[in-house]
Amino acid sequence: MDNAIYNYALRMGDTCLILSHRLAERCSNGPFLEEDIAMTNISLDLLGGADLFLSLAAEVEGEGRSADDLAYRRNERQYYNHLLAERPNKNFAHVMMRQFLHDALLHPLYTGLKLSKNEHLAGIAEKGVKESAYHIRHSSMWIVRLGKGTDDSKEKLQDALDDLWTYTGEMFEYNDEEATLAKDGVIPSFEELKTTWLKTVKEVFNEAGLEVPKDKWMATGGRQGVHSEFLGHMIAEMQYLPRAYPDAKW
Amino acid sequence: MDEAKQEELFWKKIEAEEKIEPKDWMPEDYRKNLIRQISQHAHSEVIGMQPEGNWITRAPSLRAKKVLLAKIQDEAGHGLYLYSACETLGVSRDTLIEQLHQQKAKYSSIFNYPVLSWADIGAVGWLVDGAAIVNQVSLQRTSYGPYSRAMVRICKEESFHQRQGYEIITQMANGTAEQREMAQDALNRLWWPSLMMFGPTDKDSPNSAKAMKWKIKRESNDLLRQRFIDKTVPQAEILGLSIPDPDLELQADGSYKFGEINWQEFYDVVQGNGPCNKQRLDHHIKAHNEGAWVREAAIAYGMSKSKETIAA
Numbered sequence: 001m002d003n004a005i006y007n008y009a010l011r012m013g014d015t016c017l018i019l020s021h022r023l024a025e026r027c028s029n030g031p032f033l034e035e036d037i038a039m040t041n042i043s044l045d046l047l048g049g050a051d052l053f054l055s056l057a058a059e060v061e062g063e064g065r066s067a068d069d070l071a072y073r074r075n076e077r078q079y080y081n082h083l084l085a086e087r088p089n090k091n092f093a094h095v096m097m098r099q100f101l102h103d104a105l106l107h108p109l110y111t112g113l114k115l116s117k118n119e120h121l122a123g124i125a126e127k128g129v130k131e132s133a134y135h136i137r138h139s140s141m142w143i144v145r146l147g148k149g150t151d152d153s154k155e156k157l158q159d160a161l162d163d164l165w166t167y168t169g170e171m172f173e174y175n176d177e178e179a180t181l182a183k184d185g186v187i188p189s190f191e192e193l194k195t196t197w198l199k200t201v202k203e204v205f206n207e208a209g210l211e212v213p214k215d216k217w218m219a220t221g222g223r224q225g226v227h228s229e230f231l232g233h234m235i236a237e238m239q240y241l242p243r244a245y246p247d248a249k250w
Numbered sequence: 251m252d253e254a255k256q257e258e259l260f261w262k263k264i265e266a267e268e269k270i271e272p273k274d275w276m277p278e279d280y281r282k283n284l285i286r287q288i289s290q291h292a293h294s295e296v297i298g299m300q301p302e303g304n305w306i307t308r309a310p311s312l313r314a315k316k317v318l319l320a321k322i323q324d325e326a327g328h329g330l331y332l333y334s335a336c337e338t339l340g341v342s343r344d345t346l347i348e349q350l351h352q353q354k355a356k357y358s359s360i361f362n363y364p365v366l367s368w369a370d371i372g373a374v375g376w377l378v379d380g381a382a383i384v385n386q387v388s389l390q391r392t393s394y395g396p397y398s399r400a401m402v403r404i405c406k407e408e409s410f411h412q413r414q415g416y417e418i419i420t421q422m423a424n425g426t427a428e429q430r431e432m433a434q435d436a437l438n439r440l441w442w443p444s445l446m447m448f449g450p451t452d453k454d455s456p457n458s459a460k461a462m463k464w465k466i467k468r469e470s471n472d473l474l475r476q477r478f479i480d481k482t483v484p485q486a487e488i489l490g491l492s493i494p495d496p497d498l499e500l501q502a503d504g505s506y507k508f509g510e511i512n513w514q515e516f517y518d519v520v521q522g523n524g525p526c527n528k529q530r531l532d533h534h535i536k537a538h539n540e541g542a543w544v545r546e547a548a549i550a551y552g553m554s555k556s557k558e559t560i561a562a
Contacts, residue, residue, distance in 0.1 A: 024315075027303040027322055028533065031541025033296065033330055040323045044316060051312045068311050092544045148554065149547025156543070234307075241310035241368060248426045250310035250368065250418075 004177040005118060006060045007080075008187060010070070011223065013053030014081035017071060019102055020046035021234055026089055038138060042099070045131040052124045059120075072242040076225070076232045083222040084167035086231045090160070093146055093153070097160035100139035101201065105171055107132040108196040112188025121186065140204045147208025154209065161205070162213055169218025172197075251275075264465055269395035272338035280464050283457065284394055285339050286355070287466060289346045292332035293357035295325045297530050301365040302374060310368060317414055318371065324407045331403060335396040351535050353522065362524030363443050369422045369432035370440065375415015377437075377444040377482065383408045384478045385448065393465035416485065423489040437486065438494045445508075446516045448475040454513075480505050 023043035030036030054067035065073075084102065089095050110132050113125035146153040174182070174190040182189040205212050221227065241250065251259075256275040263270060270276055299322050306322070309315035333343045349355035360378050365371065386408060390401045422433040449455055449471040461467035483506050486493050497509030518524065 021307060024306045024319060027306055027319075028296075028299040029537045029540070031537075031544035033326055033333070035541075035544075036299075037323055037326045037330070040319050040326070044319045044323065047312065047316055047319065051316070054312075068313075071312055072310070092541065145551045146544070146547050149551045150543070152543050153547030153550075237307050240308050245426065245428060248310075248429050250314055250421065 001062055002060050004181050005121075005186070006057050007177065008181060009053045009057035009060065009121075011080040013050045013057060013067075013070070014079050015085050015102075016046045016053060017050035018079070018081040018231070018234065019085040019099075020044075020050060021238060022085065022087075022089060023095070023099070026095060029089075031092055039095075042135055042138070045135070049124065049128050049131075052127070056120050056124065068242075072239045076227055076235050078225055079227065079231060079235065080225055081222055081227075081231075082167070082171050083219055083228060084164060084171065086222075086228055086234060087164060087167065088230055090163075091156060093156035094160040094163070096139055096142045096146065097157060097164055099135070100143050100204070101164060101168055101171075103132060103136040103139045104197050104200040104204075105193065107136045108193055108200075109188055112193070115185070116187060117185045136200075140200075143204050143210075144208045147205075147210050157208070158210055161210055165213040166217065166219050170220050170222055173220065173223055264393055267391075267465075269398060270393050271395045279460070280466070281339055283461055283464065283466060284397065285336060285341055286457075287461070288332055288336045288339075288397055289341075289349065289355050290357060292329050292336060292346065293350050293355055294361065295329035295332060297357045297361045297534065298325055298378075299329075300530055300533055301361055301363075301526075302371065304365055305368065305371050308368070309371075314418075321375070321411055321414065324411070328400075328404050328407070331400040332397075335394075335400045338396045347538065351531070351538070353531070356520065357530075358447060359516065359519040359524060360440075360443050360447050361530060362519050362527045363440065364525055366439075367432045367436060369419060369429070369436035372415050372418030372420075372422060372433070373436035373440045375411050375413075376419050376485070377415075377440050378447070379408050379411040379415055380482060381444050381447045381478050383412055384474050384481070388469045388474060389467075391465075391468050397466075419491075420489060423491055433489070434491055437491050441494050442511065442515075443519075445475055445479070445511055446519075448472075448478070450513070450516070476505060479508055 020043045023039050023046065026036075026039050027043075028036065030039055050071070051067050054070045058065045058067050058070055082102075084098060087094070087098055106128065110125040110128035113121050114129055116122040116125065143157065146157045148154070172190050172194040178187065178190065181187045202212060241248075253275075257277065260270065260274070260276060260280075263274070270280075302318065302322050302325070306315065306318055309318050333346060336346060337343060346355065350357070360381075365374060383405060386401050386405050390398055390405060392398045392401065419433055419436070422429040424430075425433075449458075452458060452470045452472045455471055458467060458470060462470070483493055483498065495509045497507065499507045501507055519527065522528075
């Protein structure tokens, strides 16, 4: 099996799945109905992406497991999503900031991945690039709106940024396996993605009047399956039925 | 034109099955009755997001989760069209939400029952959306244009929801012994509340006569309820599930005679005394209040933007 593709697809799939799950938790909690719909819509797009990445991982693995097996039968130490994706829905500013920090990565990532020499990854990116273009428009608009809205909204948003910034470093960590994939034109380069991401977030934060936190200690671990305490609860809830009734089909 | 003439014209349109449009003259009672019915319908769509949302994070497969998310998104969308239809009658969405919070406006009592298992998610699609469709198909011919057009759109999506609910319940009825038990339990708990969705019997329905005269409502509660039962009982039989009604009996004309509905329970739930009434309303109020600062920020930003545009 192609370990490098398997690992990459699993990481991407897990990040999309966990972020989608967090947004899904917001259903019926939006500040108004249109925004509630937008959140479930984005959650649904991310879930579609998760399904595609996990299906690819399952296929590459070739041991008869399905995307559902990967999503519903692994424990938290076998999940490789970014820590940022699992941060709780503290308030609307946190949700939107977490989303924006991801969107600013996923959009250029899909744009690069569309050119992948691996046709499966390129196919996934084809769909992802259209959706993520809408997602980044939506979240950056909210960053500006909240940043320039009221004193209260600006303060909440700055708090969210200060809290979440520490989880962004991990999104650009890569190992030798991934360096080779990037060199071979299979995935976009992490270094280049970081440059693009930084440019986007600085532009939007500047427009919103937010201060970019000074570089400080960055949290790490998600890529090794070492997560925050929050992930176990999410997974316990998500996997409850397939785990409780292992013989049932749903 | 004097009011008598306008009223005459209004009735001519009603007689001729022409739609009444927002700019047309309409009797004040007609407007009030419409606002009551459409807003109740809009609130039902929105409150209905809660019981189904209760299972999104526990949906047992990626596909099931996608379908449920898409479904809830549709319901929220229906809420939006219906609020918009209501706004054409000169009442704002804020006012409608305030009426909901003050319990001056109601929503379908079915959503005051808890959704306790994954089979309930199937039963909600199969029975609750199934009952809603019977009612909404009839409302496509309602006399108020914007409401009628919203119903046409909504019916298309609801029939998809009903099928997806039936798919879940079918899978469970044909699944393991435990799944089958969950499916039967869901039917046992949700059957009678689904029949209550059509409202009181015709003889006890205070709003019906007027609404029928105005052609807001096209068919009576009892007739619609009977249509739903006749359609649904054979579907339960196919699944090998039993309808929790010992008096249910197929009659010579192909329709089913059914047992007495517990109207005391219906009135209790409508008056606020159901298993989840307080929970549903509290949740809506809490989300609305927690979103206040976001709405304020959006308005403040919108105002500063329009000032910039004017200055430029």
